[in-house]
Amino acid sequence: MLNKIMMTGRITTDLTVVTEDNYSFCKFSIAVDQPKRIGIDTVETDTFTCIAFDDNAKSVNFLYSKGVQITFVGSLRKAPDNTVVIIVEELHFQNRFAVKVDVDSGQLF
Incomplete structure (x- = not known):
């Protein structure tokens, strides 16, 4: 079975990383025309x-902000409240060059 989706849209919420137990997550919404x-x-x-x-x-929180366009590949999952959420698996950049960012130090390579 294949469960992949590619989305491009504008971030509509403020971004924050939440850490619980041994994992971090950033929940946000996007608006897609x-x-x-x-x-x-x-x-x-x-x-x-x-x-x-x-x-x-960490990358989403560091590189993006509310109102900015984001492109990513992910998968659809059913949430506990019977809604659907998109799990971000890969971030894609729309510029002509690749940038590697150490999200912990903020250093560009």
Whole structure:
């Protein structure tokens, strides 16, 4: 079975990393525009809840902020309240160069 999704949207919530037991996570929402339709001037927006864990959580918190566009690959999971959340598995950058960041020290390589 395949459970992969790629999303690009704007972050709509403030980002914070929460540490519980032996793992860290960052829960946030993104707004994604629906495709434009012929003859309709307004664009509908969907909002999705996302969770990044451990190093991905630190990277999201360090590199992004509310209102900034983010692109990632993840998987859909059912939450305890019967809603769906997207688990962030890979972050993708839309620039032309690769940057490696040590999220603990903030140092760029």
